[in-house]
Amino acid sequence: MSEGKQVGIVLVSHSAEVARSVAELAVRLAGGGTAPVASAGGTPDGGLGTSSELIAAAAASVDRGAGVAILVDLGSAVLTVKSMMAEGDELPEGARLVDAPFVEGAVGAVVTASVGGDLDAVEAAAAEAYDYRKE
Structure with a gap:
């Protein structure tokens, strides 16, 4: 990791409460984590949905120059982030949809970013959660 630079994490959910809760859980399970983490949940008026404005603000707030990993909950959140990435000017340079x-991916991402992992390592740690078996 470059001096002073750290990967930021944005958690996008259709619910502001879910996004905040997952962010809190991930930071606590990361031992308090040092990675910048922001939630972007719901719509600006407090409803269910996703908001490009809230996502852009969250991404800007966690951008420390090493990239921003964006994790999402459901399909239309994926579409919102992909649309923002296609526009090219709404998200910080180095933002990546993971x-x-x-939930499990958020924990892996926050832990890895908190120990200085680069964006590729953060993405890999989050994606490894697909292999977690609960049986």
């Missing part, structure tokens, strides 16, 4: 389970 294909990972929302």
Whole structure:
């Protein structure tokens, strides 16, 4: 990791409460984590859905120059982030949509970013959550 730079994490959910709760859980399970983490849940008026404005603000707030990993909960959140990435000017340079389970992936991403992992390592740690078996 470059001096002073760290990967930021944005957690996007259709529910503001879910996004905040997953962020809190991930930070706590990361031992308090040092990675910048922000949630972007729901719509600006407090409803269910996703908001490009909230996502852009969250991404800007965690951008420390090493990239921003964006994890999402459901399909239309994926579409919102992909649309923002296609626009090219709404997200910080180095923002990346991470294909990972929302809760388990968030924990892996925050832990890895907190110990200085680069964006590729953060993405890999989040994606590894697909292999977690619960049986």
